[in-house]
Amino acid sequence: MTPVILFVFGTVVGSFLNVVGLRWNAKDFGGRSKCPKCGKTLKWYELIPVFSFLFLRGKCSKCSGKISWLYPIVEIWTGLIFATVPLIFLPVFCLYIVITIYDLHHKIIPDPLVYIAITLSLIYGYENWFVGLLLFSFFASIWFLSRGRAMGFGDAKLALSIGLLLGLSQGIYALILSFWLGALIGIILMQSKKINITMKSEIPFAPFLVLGAWLSLIFHFNFLYVV
Numbered sequence: 001m002t003p004v005i006l007f008v009f010g011t012v013v014g015s016f017l018n019v020v021g022l023r024w025n026a027k028d029f030g031g032r033s034k035c036p037k038c039g040k041t042l043k044w045y046e047l048i049p050v051f052s053f054l055f056l057r058g059k060c061s062k063c064s065g066k067i068s069w070l071y072p073i074v075e076i077w078t079g080l081i082f083a084t085v086p087l088i089f090l091p092v093f094c095l096y097i098v099i100t101i102y103d104l105h106h107k108i109i110p111d112p113l114v115y116i117a118i119t120l121s122l123i124y125g126y127e128n129w130f131v132g133l134l135l136f137s138f139f140a141s142i143w144f145l146s147r148g149r150a151m152g153f154g155d156a157k158l159a160l161s162i163g164l165l166l167g168l169s170q171g172i173y174a175l176i177l178s179f180w181l182g183a184l185i186g187i188i189l190m191q192s193k194k195i196n197i198t199m200k201s202e203i204p205f206a207p208f209l210v211l212g213a214w215l216s217l218i219f220h221f222n223f224l225y226v227v
Contacts, residue, residue, distance in 0.1 A: 007079040011049035014078025017094060018071055021101025024110060037065030049075040074101060084218045092120045092165055096210040099158065103206035109154030118157065121164035131171050132163035138175070155205050162213045170213075173221035177212035178205070 019033065033042045040062040046052050053072045059065065074097065081093050095117040099109055122129070139156035163171040186203060215221075 003083040007083040010079035010082025011075040013082065013094065014075035014097070015047065015049045015071075017078060017097045018074050018101065021074075021098040022105065024098065024102050024113070035060040035063060035065060038063035049079075070101070070104070081214060085214070088124060089165065089217070092117055092124070092161070093210075093214070095120070096158075096213070100204075100207045100210050103154075103204040107152075107202055107204050109152065109158060109206055111154075111157075114154060114157045114161065117161040118164065121161040125164045125167060128164050128167045128171070131166075131168045132160045135163035135171055135175060136160035151205065155209065158206055158209050162209060166213060166217060169222040170216045170220070173216040174209070174213040177215055178208040181211055182208040 033047060034040060035042065037060060040060060046056065046061065048055075050072045053067060056067065058067045058069070060067065078094075078097055081097070082090060085093055095113055099113050099117070102113070103109055118132075121132070125132075136156050136159055139151055139159045140153065142151040143153050143156055159175065162174050165171075166174055182203070182205060185208070189203075
């Protein structure tokens, strides 16, 4: 399978993950997709990953309500993940994407999803259990010392999964990248006049952890080898 085919297939999967992430714990988990503004049931041609968003110009065809940019971003990101991540890791990263979507909307990481991710990561990288515990302890310490204000306990569980999956070097790079990305996006949001973000605002950290894990994996960051 070529990267292009994997990318296209990934965008389709990303469309499904969008639905799962948005409907997780909701009463109407099943059923056809509808416009969240007017309730219009979407046609098949309005559900084509990325292209439907562009064709509709980011608006509902009935009420002209704006469609979130999160939909095509997740679809494209999932496509890139499918094209760049080893196939054996894809189930875990699909869970990571759902966790990211849910955390962005609710600022919490669902326990069932992160526990499944931990289990799969342990199967793939059982020899990395020490690394997983190391990253978990780091985030858990921040959670404990800040009394949950600086970091959620769910982030510690997610870090455990990432450590198990990636191992020592790439796991630590994932952690470093997540903080850099979080700081960068935080500064950009605080400087934005359209979004009211302050130093006390609660910003979901799972997206940065997942993004850091992905970048560390695909670029093979490794400080254990010196050129």
